[in-house]
Structure formats: C-alpha cells, structure tokens
Amino acid sequence: MVRPFLALIGRDLRLAFRGGIGSLVSVVFFIIAVTLFPLGVGPSLDLLERIAPGVLWVCALLAAMLSLDRMFHDDHEDGTLEQIALGVLPLQFVALAKAIAHWLTTGLPLVLAAPVLAVLLNLSTKGFVILIVSLLLGTPILSLIGSIGAALTIGLRRGGVLISLLVLPLYVPVLIFGVGAVEGAIYGFGERAHLLILAGGLIVALVLAPFAAAAALRLSQE
Amino acid sequence: MVRPFLALIGRDLRLAFRGGIGSLVSVVFFIIAVTLFPLGVGPSLDLLERIAPGVLWVCALLAAMLSLDRMFHDDHEDGTLEQIALGVLPLQFVALAKAIAHWLTTGLPLVLAAPVLAVLLNLSTKGFVILIVSLLLGTPILSLIGSIGAALTIGLRRGGVLISLLVLPLYVPVLIFGVGAVEGAIYGFGERAHLLILAGGLIVALVLAPFAAAAALRLSQE
C-alpha cells in the first residue's frame, strides 16, 4: 500500500518538475497578485503595513484555490484516473496522495515565497515567523479541502469556478485564523490560540477530507 | 465574412450559457476575491473605503486574467480550432471574435457585478459611476491583450501561468489608469485624463491586438 501511494506522489512531483515554469502556477500567481496591490492601493507604507497580513493570506488562498482544478483534470482526461482507480490503492489514499502532491507543488512554494513578499508589503517584522508558521499549518488544509472540491467537479467543463465556489466557504475559517495569528503576533494579543486551532483543523482535515474526496471520486467515473 | 464571425461569437456565447454557472468563472472569482478581502483585512469601514478602488480593480484584473487560458484551450484540445482555421475567416477576425466573446462572458459580467461589490467595500459614492465607466473601458482592453497571450500559449500544458507572465506587464497600465480614474473622482482631482487614456488604449488595442494574436495563431500553425 505504501509503494503505490509513494508512486502516485512521486509521479505528480515529477510531472510538476517537467512542466517547467508551468508547474509554478500558484507561486507565480501569488507573486503577481501581491505585487499588484501596492500598484492598486497606492504606495503608502502605513496603509500597506496595516493590510499586509490580510493581503498575503488572501492571495495565498486564491493562489492555492486556482490550481485545484488541475488536481484530477489531466488524469481524468487521458484515462489515467481510471487506471489508478483499478489499482490496489483505496480511493481515500489516492485522494490523500493527490492532496499531498498538490501541497508540495503549490502550498510549500507559497510558504517559501511569503517572506520576500512580506518585505514588499512592509509587514511588521514581529509577524514574520508567525506568518510562516500559520501558512505552514494553513496551506495543507487548503489542499485537503480543495481535493474534495476538485474531486466533486471532475469531468465537468470549466470546473474551475465551481471549485472556487464550493471551497470558498470552507476556506474562510482558515483565512480568519491565519490572519488572526499574524495580527495577534503583531499587535501583541497573542497568536497561540489561533495557531492551535489551525493545527486542530489540519488534523481534522487530514482525517476526514480524504473520505469525502474518495466518495466524490467514486462518483466521477461515468 | 460577417456570418462566420458572428457564428463564432454566437457559438462561444451559447457554450458559455450551457456551461451554467461554470461559464461565470470570472465574476464568481471576482466576487469571491473581493469578499475575501474584508475577511482578511478586517471590517473597519475606513480602511475598506480607502483600499476599495485598488482592491476592486486588482480583483477585476486577476479575474479577467484567469479565464484567458480557456480562450483557445478547449477548441484546441478537441480539434475544433483546426477546423476553424480551415474555414474562411482570416485569423485576425478569429482572434477578434474570441476576444469579443471573452469580454461578453467575463468583462461585462464583471462590470455588472462591480456596483454591488463596491457597496460591500464601502466605496465612496462619488466613485461609483467612474468605477463603472473605467471598467467598461478597461476590461475590453484586458480581453484583447489577453487574446495575444492566450494565442501564444496554445497547446502548452499549463499555459495558464505563462499567459499571466506574458500579459501582466501590459495589464499594469490599465490597472494604474483605472484606479487613478476612480480615486480622481473620489478625492476630487479629476478623472477625465485617466478615462481618456483608457479610451485611447482601447482603440489601439482593438486595432492592433487581433493582428498580434493572429500572428501568434499562425506561428503555432506552421
């Protein structure tokens, strides 16, 4: 069971690497979106500093959301998904492997790019570490919840938006606690509670999301 | 020449309507992104009012950008594009028709949704009309420029990011003048100049973009 699981993750990573810059969809989007803000909102440093945690987290969330429709799409189109379904790996592990690969190729790069962008937005240095930690805890939740939305919309033309609409309400709590942690650190009213909730959410999502996604996958093959 | 041109637009619109809510990609993304901001930045009305023009325009721009990779993708994948290329319509008109259909299904809905979202972000009422006008002038430019990027990345896996990178530099001026117009109206230092520049940009884009896109289409054909 472990070998097929790792094979699936490994293949997704390999394809992502071969895809060249194309596989960096989310980070590139993240960077673009964040850099547009100073252009749109104006260069005032105070203002930027105040909105920095929110802008960073919202953009991270949008970036994670955008690549979701690719999670199962190609594999479904070219028949790979039905072959995987015929393999020995139970569908919830297929979903889990996909979510992990998604996080490694989108969430993790986001986390790595965040510090640079935080400087760009003049984020208070007190928030730096917590920003990273909150992203580290939050982005995997986004990938896991996202795998449900992606599985539900397999085979639908233009599933992309639908996914956004489906996962958005589920992303809101992550956003609120993520930003809450960073602001808590900056304004000094504490970040622990928020981070603990994020960690708890991650565990719950790890346990439950693959089952929901598996149910959706089962539905997806015509 | 007119009939194939209208047939192309008509078919795109019909497919968009049949796609149900899925065809509202951009508006849904626009609405989602805009609603996420108050959640991230906090509910303070002052702050929201100050960043409203920027947030609205950045989100509109991202929304328009996101649906670009769909412009030629499906038609390329299922062989429709090669049939269209074998038709009588010169490629620049194919590109123009695609850009128009793209604007009708993405840009126009954005313009229509903007007032409601402006209310949510507490945009000053003085900026309302100018926001609409600037979007009406700006979003077609985004579609036209976008058609070049979309044509250049036809057939590339994950062309999505590449498109973003290609069109972004050309989108930035639209963003700056769009926001400039709205802020000019709100803070009373005038919006005419900005709007005129946008209108000029639109005319230039209408004339030149289809040729560039056609060249890109031809390049990918040969």
Add this chain to the structure above:
Amino acid sequence: MTPTPDEAATKAAPRRARGLHAFANPARFMRLARAIFPFSAVIAATTLIAGVVLGLAVAPPDYQQGDAYRIIFVHVPAASLAMIIYVILALAGAAALIWKHPLADLIGRASAPVGASFTFINLLTGSLWGQPMWGTWWVWDTRLTSMLILFFVYLGYIALHSAFEDPTKGARAAAILALVGVVNLPIIHFSVDWWNTLHQPATIMKLDRPSIDPSMMAPLFLMFVGFIAYYVLMLTIRVRSDIIARRIRNLRLAQSAN
C-alpha cells in the same frame, strides 16, 4: 429490465429506511404531493396576507425607528427559513448517501433555490434596513458575514447540482457537498464570531433589541408560518415537476434512439 433496487443498500439499510423507500415510488409520492398541495397553498396565502396586513397596518410604529422597523416581519422569518432549509438540505444529503433514498435527491434539489432565495431576502432586507439605521448598506458584522457565506454555500450547492448533465450524478455530488458543508457551518459561525471580536471593536452603533410587543409578535409569527407553508408548497411543486420533467426527458431520449 425493471430497475432493480440497489442490492447493497437494501441489504444494509435499516428497516425505517426501507419504509421510506416506499415513497421513492414516484406514483405514491405524486399522490401525497397532490394531497398536500391545496393545504399548503391555502395556509401560505392566508397567513402571508394576514401577516402583511397585521404587520403594516395594525402593529404600532416603533418608538425609536418609526415605520422602518416593519421590515423585520420579512427579515427575521427569512433568516430562520434560510437556516432551517439548510438543515433539511443536509439531512436530505445524508439520506441520499447513506440510505440511497432517491426522493432525497429531489428534495435537496428542490429546496436549495428556496433556501437561497430566503437567504437573499434576508440579506436584501437587512441591507435596506441598514441604510436608514446604520447609515450604510453593509458592514462586516459577524452575523452578516456568516449569512453571506451561507448564501455562497447555497449557490455552490445549486451550481454543482446543475453542472451535471445526469441528474442522479448531480444529486450525489451535491449530497456530498451538503454533508461537508454541515461540518463547516458551525465552524464558520464560530470563527466569524471570533474574528470580529478580536479585531478592533465594532465601529457601528449596535441596535438595541426592541422589546417585542405582542402586536409585533403576532405578525412575525404569522409570517413565519406563511414562509414555511410557502416552502412546502414550492417543494411539492418542484419535486413533482422534476419527476415529470425526467420522465419526459427519458421518453424523448428513448425515442431519439431509433
């Protein structure tokens, strides 16, 4: 080939569920719906008219807000219905997934637009009310925000349902979503509550709760009953028309085969 009932389901299903399966018979459901239809129509019409009359003409104006408060007679029942219907949606989703109850699909499909409309009515009346009361159409208050998110949840449900050409598949997908969403609703509520209280204190003057006068309570209650009757009415109409539409569609498909 008569469609055999799902074997696994019949084997695993508890007795009650098999009882419910009786209604899966379209003909029986149609009879039931026909019976309910006039009742719900009459109740909805009378209570809504009475509620409007009482609310607009009989109830006294509020000493603070004047007549603007009358919007409450729509605003509050709409909010309740919006939430009640989501619970029904989730229960229908569970029934569809666990007991594979076909009627549950149709109920979910029929309920969602009604729930979404009530949510929208609540949002709309609230923001119309907010303009005179708070001086703004919208604030990012906890209750408002979670209501807005509920509206998105409804839209997602409807969109997912209609995205599938094959109605049964759409129903199953939507059922999964409804169940996932139900886990999420309390979380949203809770997190949104927390979000607002932790940040800067609310800048908006909060409305004092009007002490409810019986003359105000009566129309409120009537409107509430009227909304529920209206919902039942819509449910029966939509489920019935769904069944008929599917029959027609299948007949047409079958004919086009040869």
Add this chain to the structure above:
Amino acid sequence: MAASPHQFDHPARLEARALGCVRGGRAVFQALDFVLDAGGALLLHGPNGTGKSSLLRILAGLLRPAGGRVLWNGAAIRDAVDDYCSQLHYVGHLDALKPLMTPRETLGFFAATRGEVALADEALERLGVAGLADTPGRYLSAGQKRRVALARLIASPAKLWLLDEPTVMLDLDATARLEALMGEHRAAGGLVIVATHTALALPGAARLDLAQFRPTAARRAIDGAGAALSFEDETW
C-alpha cells in the same frame, strides 16, 4: 509461440447474470448473460452504440449495471471490488499516456499502482516499441501510443483482459503481435474479452452480438422513465 511471461494456476470464471445497462437515462441492453472460463475468449460485436464499451466498463467495475450481477469465481464483484480489480487489465479508448512521461515511466507507474514492478522492457519489446521506451509521450504517433497502452497487459500480470477496440490505430504488425499475446495469455490460463469492429484472430472465441440484447423501443421508454428515480449510471 513464445511462453507467456505470466502463468495463472488457479482456474477462473467470469459470469454475467441478467446484466442491464442504462446510460443517460436510456436503456442500452438488458438480460445479458454469459459465462467465460479460464483460457476462453469472448468477442463483443454489434453496431455503433449498442453498448460494447458500456459492457466492458461494467465488467471492469467502472460503471454500475442498472440490473443484474457480474460474478468472478462465483462471487459478486461488487463485494470484493479491490481484489477483483487487481486481477484485471482494462484498456479503453484512452491511452492513459502523459505527454511528458516516457513509456517506460508510464508502465512503471501503472505497475506500481497495482503494487507490482513493471516488466517494462519486455512489454515494450513484445509490442514492437522497445526503441521508444524513453521517448516522451508527446512525440508518439497514434498507433505508437496505442501500442504502449497495450504494453500494460504484459508489464504486470492480470488474469482477465478487457480490451475496448484494441486494434484501433494499429498496423498489421501490431495487430499480429496483439493476436499472439492474446493466444499466449489464454494458453496460460487467462481470459480475454474484446470489443472490436475489425477482424481479429481469436481461435475458438465465443461471440456476443450486443444488438441482440437491445430493449424494444417501448421497453426502453418505460425503463428510462422508471430509472429516473433509481440509480442509473452510477459508478465504481
């Protein structure tokens, strides 16, 4: 005839009992029965749209029948899907090849999802595309892709082969290779079910004409209407 790379010792039997299929709300076939024993082959034929592909997907467990059962060694496949899946190979219309992955990698990956190690070189050799083992999928012609898809049959063992129009795009050489492989597989105790419109040498194969199981127009309408409230078209 070279020896098959895989030998199957225990006898196996696949049975379809009163299978019915409804797609898009329309009854496609009904009351379909067959029995296939180890070493046997079944050739599905019939006009376009009579349900050959649908039947193969039902047999692969990818589509749920509207009625009836599929039995593998006497047990309903729905009760032991995982075990059953690992004993079959399904090659459908889609080649399941990635533009960025080479045939060798592809075969390795699919064998891994079955918990096995791929005999990639041997498999590609047998299909006559050993020279393309390291050419990314995007550089392959239609027939070359098809050959790689068929190489999955050899790369990891499975008793039951379900092949949907396998000869499509294949040239004469490749068709002959496929015929040889099917012969060896049957000789080794495997089962083969093929849907095809073209001539294919399958000595002693049973033939099933799907057109014979078509419901009458009247029945179809009734079933379709009834199925609206049941679970037509459910899957997995």
Add this chain to the structure above:
Amino acid sequence: MAASPHQFDHPARLEARALGCVRGGRAVFQALDFVLDAGGALLLHGPNGTGKSSLLRILAGLLRPAGGRVLWNGAAIRDAVDDYCSQLHYVGHLDALKPLMTPRETLGFFAATRGEVALADEALERLGVAGLADTPGRYLSAGQKRRVALARLIASPAKLWLLDEPTVMLDLDATARLEALMGEHRAAGGLVIVATHTALALPGAARLDLAQFRPTAARRAIDGAGAALSFEDETW
C-alpha cells in the same frame, strides 16, 4: 448509387513535390511525390509512425513540410492558403465535437465557419445518425461521434477530402456508408486521400506506402540535427 449532393465542375489536381517531413527533430519521410487528379483516390498505408498523419496535416496546410511543395491546380498552396482551405475537408483523429453541442449545431457551426449553410439533416442521414441530430455530444458512443465527424464531409461541399483513419470505431454499416460516400464524391469529380490500416473499398485508388519514403538512419540523424533549429512541429 445515389447522386452526390455536391457536383464539382472544374477539374482539380493535387501534387506533392519532393515533400519531406521532420517531427520532434527527427526526419519522418523525404522525397515524397504524388499526383492526384479529380475523381482519383489515394490510399496511404504503412506501419505505425511512418508519417501518414503528418502527411495529411501537411496536405491540409496545418503542418509545414520540412522540404518540398504541395501544389493545388498547379499553384503552391502556401501562396493561396485561404482559397485552398475552403476547398478541402480534413477529418483527423479528433472528432471536434463539443459535449454540450448537438450534432446539428456542430455541423451548422462548421459550415458557417466556411461561409456556408449546413445540409445537416441530409449529412446525418447519410451517416446513419439522423436520430441523434439533437443529442448532445456527451451522450454519444465512440462510433457515433466518429460518424458525426464524418458528416462534416456532406454538410458542406469541398473538393478534396483528407481522411485520417476514418474507419476507426466505425461498425460495418458505417464503413459501407463511408465507402459509398467516397465513391459518389469521386464520381462527382472530388478527390479523396485516406490513411488507414483497415481494408477499405476504394476502387482504382492509388496506394502509397509511407514506409518507402523513410530516410535512412544516417540521413535521419543529419536531417534531424539540421531541423532542430527550424520550426519543426508547430501544429494546431
């Protein structure tokens, strides 16, 4: 044999002169010549990967040859692409059908892109799928899709038909219909070029074995290296 819906009065001639093709940096064929006159048919055959599909795309103007020219009525097609395109029909591997569009709409749309009005009903009738005219593409079986794709040939007139493995997925009935259509088209003065691996009745057709134009291994390497910097492989 029913009369073709379209008649072509002026004679036409298609010539290939010293055509060469390089794909993915590798030379596929070279020095390929043929002449085809009105009423004639050319059957392309040869093992997988010898360049049949590539040749057809070159003839359709969708792929640029690495060398040589294609002449239509004596003029190089590159000089009058638009005019040439409107005189040909290309049916490739892809069916160009949308899941959400019905066959009638699809045919209407493609005819419109050619500036014409589709004979949709007649075309679907001729391919035996008149009953599916209003069924969305997603409900069609593989062979039904293929029939709709082939209906494009009838829905609007074109002198030159370029067909890439048209019989794939077709049943016997549909194959016979296609053969009849090709016969009528030729009788009416049309030209047909078909790449196929299956038997197809094309009386009096010239045959071209692509394997004969394969460059030698040495040549292939040289050509490939030279072509690496050119615009190989840009396709639609």
